[in-house]
Amino acid sequence: MSTDIRIKKGLNIKLKGRAEHKLSSVKRSSTFAINPTNFHGLLPKMLLKVGDKVQVGDPVFYAKQNEQIKFTSPVSGEIKEIVRGAKRKILSIKIAADKTDVFKDFGAKTPGNLAAPQVKELLLDSGCWPFIKQRPYDIIANPEDTPKSIFISAYDTAPLAASHVYALTGREKEFQTGIDALSKLTEGKVHLAVDGNSASFLNNVDGVIIHNVTGKHPAGNVGVQISKVDPINSGDRVWILNPQDVAIIGNLFLTGKYEPTRVIALAGSHVVGPQYYTITQGTKISDIVDGKLVLGKNRIISGNPLTGASVNSNDPIGFYDDVISVIPEGDHYSFFGWMPFIGNNKFSMSRTFFSWLTPNKEYDLDTNFNGEDRAFVMTGEMEKVMPIDIYPMQLLKATMIYDIEKMENLGIYEVAPEDFALIDFISTSKIEAQDIIRKGLDLMIKEVG
Amino acid sequence: MDFLRKQLDKIQPHFEKGGKFEKFGPAYGGIETFLFVPNHTTKKGAHIRDGIDLKRVMMVVVIALLPALIFGMWNVGYQNMGDGHSFWDYFSFGAIRFLPMIIISYGVGLGIEFAYAIFRGHSVNEGYLVTGLLIPMIMPIDLPLWMLTISVIFAVIIGKEAFGGTGMNILNPALIARAFALFSYAPFMSGSTVWVADSVADGVSGETVLGELAANTIPDTSVFDMFMGYMPGSVGETSVLMILIGAALLLFTGIASWRIMLSSVIGASLVGLLFNAVGSSTNELFNFPWWQHLIVGGFAFGMVFMATDPVSGAQTNTGKWIYGFLIGVFAILIRVVNPTLPEGVMMAILLMNVFAPTIDHYVIESNIKRRKKRLQKVNA
Numbered sequence: 153m154s155t156d157i158r159i160k161k162g163l164n165i166k167l168k169g170r171a172e173h174k175l176s177s178v179k180r181s182s183t184f185a186i187n188p189t190n191f192h193g194l195l196p197k198m199l200l201k202v203g204d205k206v207q208v209g210d211p212v213f214y215a216k217q218n219e220q221i222k223f224t225s226p227v228s229g230e231i232k233e234i235v236r237g238a239k240r241k242i243l244s245i246k247i248a249a250d251k252t253d254v255f256k257d258f259g260a261k262t263p264g265n266l267a268a269p270q271v272k273e274l275l276l277d278s279g280c281w282p283f284i285k286q287r288p289y290d291i292i293a294n295p296e297d298t299p300k301s302i303f304i305s306a307y308d309t310a311p312l313a314a315s316h317v318y319a320l321t322g323r324e325k326e327f328q329t330g331i332d333a334l335s336k337l338t339e340g341k342v343h344l345a346v347d348g349n350s351a352s353f354l355n356n357v358d359g360v361i362i363h364n365v366t367g368k369h370p371a372g373n374v375g376v377q378i379s380k381v382d383p384i385n386s387g388d389r390v391w392i393l394n395p396q397d398v399a400i401i402g403n404l405f406l407t408g409k410y411e412p413t414r415v416i417a418l419a420g421s422h423v424v425g426p427q428y429y430t431i432t433q434g435t436k437i438s439d440i441v442d443g444k445l446v447l448g449k450n451r452i453i454s455g456n457p458l459t460g461a462s463v464n465s466n467d468p469i470g471f472y473d474d475v476i477s478v479i480p481e482g483d484h485y486s487f488f489g490w491m492p493f494i495g496n497n498k499f500s501m502s503r504t505f506f507s508w509l510t511p512n513k514e515y516d517l518d519t520n521f522n523g524e525d526r527a528f529v530m531t532g533e534m535e536k537v538m539p540i541d542i543y544p545m546q547l548l549k550a551t552m553i554y555d556i557e558k559m560e561n562l563g564i565y566e567v568a569p570e571d572f573a574l575i576d577f578i579s580t581s582k583i584e585a586q587d588i589i590r591k592g593l594d595l596m597i598k599e600v601g
Numbered sequence: 602m603d604f605l606r607k608q609l610d611k612i613q614p615h616f617e618k619g620g621k622f623e624k625f626g627p628a629y630g631g632i633e634t635f636l637f638v639p640n641h642t643t644k645k646g647a648h649i650r651d652g653i654d655l656k657r658v659m660m661v662v663v664i665a666l667l668p669a670l671i672f673g674m675w676n677v678g679y680q681n682m683g684d685g686h687s688f689w690d691y692f693s694f695g696a697i698r699f700l701p702m703i704i705i706s707y708g709v710g711l712g713i714e715f716a717y718a719i720f721r722g723h724s725v726n727e728g729y730l731v732t733g734l735l736i737p738m739i740m741p742i743d744l745p746l747w748m749l750t751i752s753v754i755f756a757v758i759i760g761k762e763a764f765g766g767t768g769m770n771i772l773n774p775a776l777i778a779r780a781f782a783l784f785s786y787a788p789f790m791s792g793s794t795v796w797v798a799d800s801v802a803d804g805v806s807g808e809t810v811l812g813e814l815a816a817n818t819i820p821d822t823s824v825f826d827m828f829m830g831y832m833p834g835s836v837g838e839t840s841v842l843m844i845l846i847g848a849a850l851l852l853f854t855g856i857a858s859w860r861i862m863l864s865s866v867i868g869a870s871l872v873g874l875l876f877n878a879v880g881s882s883t884n885e886l887f888n889f890p891w892w893q894h895l896i897v898g899g900f901a902f903g904m905v906f907m908a909t910d911p912v913s914g915a916q917t918n919t920g921k922w923i924y925g926f927l928i929g930v931f932a933i934l935i936r937v938v939n940p941t942l943p944e945g946v947m948m949a950i951l952l953m954n955v956f957a958p959t960i961d962h963y964v965i966e967s968n969i970k971r972r973k974k975r976l977q978k979v980n981a
Contacts, residue, residue: 458647492854519648521642523654523657527769580651
């Protein structure tokens, strides 16, 4: 079964340095890390202390909110260090890795023979549960909920995004098994969004509703797809996963092993020879990027340049990320840089640059703010990049003043920060929309739950 | 450039926290960001940002105003001197009259903006770059400079800063300046003698098309002259051709709303047609062809540069259709049925400025209702 989702609003940002379809592996790191800060709103509680030995799949810490949600080690070795910040907040857990991994055996199982509670249990024990996020709020799903549907977007339209189809090549069987397992968890349907412009093995996956998505970014955002297929109402829960994590779950059922390996793209204008790499969850950024960057001031982003997090070389790659973007820092002045129609190496949705003359040009954008923050002035620009049926500016204003009733009425449950990433980008007044929405969602968690 | 940057870097510490001139930090910031787009980088949210910023937007509007501005200065000379002089004669005559008005408007307005920024400790906003040019362009050329000064002060303080500055105001500040001047100094703002420089002294007739119609005389200005702007009026507003050039730039760059411009023309045309159909023997304005309403009395200028002000206008796309349409309707309605106020355009825009939030409210309410209905359907 398949349907079409056509997105008209949006903006494609073409950046230099897209990853070439070429796969290498990186040298195995001596230390891996898990950063609990990758999981929004999580309060981690340690299960191990420094010096403890772990196998792959052994729980390292759990979520204080729900003790069932465990976070397991991606490698076998020894807990080397627990890095704490202010108020003893756990920032990072470093694990010294063995030469080769020893896996904890969860036992191979056929999802078709299991009931929902057994599937849940296996996912929770193995550390696969955190792969499942929920909408609204964009946080780890609550295992006690039953979602009305599960959405997987295998079409990423963000700048420098990795190709899911390429990353999943050779893991078709795992992916299908993962889908089989997930479909046990919902009474509704599992939805799989694929690139509507090119067919792949994903079009033949069983047990899902295929959505052929076409359109500009954010067409690939799962929140946009949900809003077109089965919009979220107050009280609803929809679960979402990344395609590669579905394959990791499938692999767990096929082999009984938690094997969090992932194909990631190292991309961006300041990468020499951007391409794909196979890595294990928790690999340090420096182990991936060293020797592959253009010298100079770089910003390394775990994720794409619109929604990713700025990282330094000691951090691990983000738990949910499948791309590392490296772009130049932009801490430079530009003399009369605001004059219309000059400085055309910059990209703009408006036609106040001549960049509209070269729609296919790939841009080398840096991190310059290109202005200063101002009050809301321009109207109509946010609507151009917001395909969800909400009023983005009014929702942002309601969120800024924490007017809960209005936020609810204007559709806060239907959005995640990533859906506002393009608004961050295009805003003339440089409104930090993602930050505002994140804070608003956190407030809703606290007040409404 | 490098030299300038070095000088700024040298004095910058004085204006930072703990520096000698800490209080004047916002003023320094205002000048610095005018010269250089700052070296700020993204700290949270998206790591890359669109090249556009508010200064660039405002400058595009200023550029869009230039054709009308230059023509307006030429026309000031032309209206006073009549045929037979060179372009430069007309232009320099107009420039000598008009440049002081621009200087006053920018000087006084920006002075207040900077003072407020220092006083309130916020950064200087660039909104006044456009307002400061709009105000003299919609005033009569003979308006005494002290009246202009007071109008600017009123508009900036009461119209804008009292609400919190650029982006917060309810009414269009340039129109506030004009409305203030009209009601405070009516003899200098209306009638047959104010629209042409030195018209009394030089004995030049300076009645506008609408003024003549209101007096029930049929104007002898040709349609071509109306469109080209060879007629008396405020400096910026006479030439529809020049305004359309500006409009083209605003629409092409995506800065002004085409919805407002289009719907206001539709609204005005419909009301004009209605009056034409009704007709009147006592009010020539009823019989003035509907399409000619669109090219006189500052209608084009108002629709292109004033109604489209994003801050005081409707903010939703549906709201913009309604807002623009009603501006068109009221502009012609006021103009025709109240001959003492040929300035229907200004009144209509100010009126709809007040109602814009109400329009938006109902537009957004329909979105909210849709969402609630969906919820009810699921729960049912």
